Amino acid sequence: MSGGGTGPDVPEVSGDRIELRGLKVRGNHGVFDHEKRDGQDFYVDVTLWMDLAPAAASDDLQDTFDYGDLAQRAAAIVGGPARDLIETVAAEIADDVMRDDRVRGVEVVLHKPSAPIPLTFADVAVVATRSRAGAGIRR
Secondary structure, eight states: OOSSOSSTTSOBOOSOEEEEEEEEEEEOOSSSHHHHHHOEEEEEEEEEEOOOHHHHHHOOGGGSOOHHHHHHHHHHHHTSSOOSOHHHHHHHHHHHHTTSTTOOEEEEEEEOTTOOOSSOOSOOEEEEEEEOTTSSOBO
8 A cells, every 4th residue: 555544454544434443243154163053252343434524513413424323233244144254244344334325435344353273363354445436545
């Protein structure tokens, strides 16, 4: 990535954003039968970019993206039908957020800290990003 972003995996954006961090949801995602059967905890981070000036001026929840609703929608997807890949789950969350035309871009990080890896590790995560054309978000 070129420019002044905050790291190689973070889209470069300008403007306002809403962040939801560390949403813990039980899900049944994975390629192994025991993952689908027993489930495990997943953690979701969502950053969405939109103009917050209308909400700041009106002080009205209708003029922003309700982060309580954001959490509920992400939790419903993670806690929903089992998927083999967390890439699929992260993409479903990102696509759901982008249904709101006010959102210029979104980054979803889906953490699977109990992934069945036979080595010591701190975390496994996938990142799904979406943006509208001309939104000022570079990948």
